[in-house]
Amino acid sequence: MDVQPPPLRTLDDFVLSSARFSFPELRNLERWNNRIINNLLYYQSNYFLSFLGFLVLIGYFQPFQMFLGATVVTLLFLGFVWAAENKCVVRRFRRNHPSLSLVAILVILIHASMRLRSLKNKLENKLESIGLKRTPMGMLLESLGLEQEAGS
Numbered sequence: 001m002d003v004q005p006p007p008l009r010t011l012d013d014f015v016l017s018s019a020r021f022s023f024p025e026l027r028n029l030e031r032w033n034n035r036i037i038n039n040l041l042y043y044q045s046n047y048f049l050s051f052l053g054f055l056v057l058i059g060y061f062q063p064f065q066m067f068l069g070a071t072v073v074t075l076l077f078l079g080f081v082w083a084a085e086n087k088c089v090v091r092r093f094r095r096n097h098p099s100l101s102l103v104a105i106l107v108i109l110i111h112a113s114m115r116l117r118s119l120k121n122k123l124e125n126k127l128e129s130i131g132l133k134r135t136p137m138g139m140l141l142e143s144l145g146l147e148q149e150a151g152s
Contacts (some may be wrong), residue, residue: 003134006124008045013118020116032113037146039112041128042121044137047108054107 012018024032040047059066117125127133 003136003139006042006045006135006137008049009043014043014046015111020118021114022116024113033146035115035117036109036112037141038117038121038125039115040108040141041125041135041137042117043112043115044135047111047137050108 024035026032055066124133128135128138
């Protein structure tokens with residue numbers, strides 16, 4: 001089955017009037033984790049576009065800093081890839097700690113944590129979890145070992 005990028009969700013569904021938000025229940029980490037995974041799967045096109053929007057906005061107002069930051073991140077990423085492919089300890093660390101601490105990713109995780117799921121969201125996630133649909137976020141979560149919870 002080919003990988004299909006999911007549709008861009010409407011702004012109304014993503015953050016405006018029909019969007020419902022609430023704080024996650026911090027005592028139930030499994031439920032919070034499932035909410036994040038399901039929202040990452042459902043809104044992945046919106047998150048990708050938001051991330052690109054942040055980059056464009058920053059690049060417009062501070063182009064030199066953006067170029068410098070992109071160069072540093074690229075060099076760090078290439079160094080990390082080289083180290084991960086050549087060092088067992090680094091590979092294990094990458095598997096055990098797959099998160100990055102960027103502002104845009106934090107915004108995405110906050111949205112995914114607080115956005116309540118709709119019936120359409122649940123249906124789309126079920127199609128992904130049973131293999132009738134493949135998306136880039138689904139493949140990323142699967143590579144991180146999080147695909148089991150995605151259908152919950």
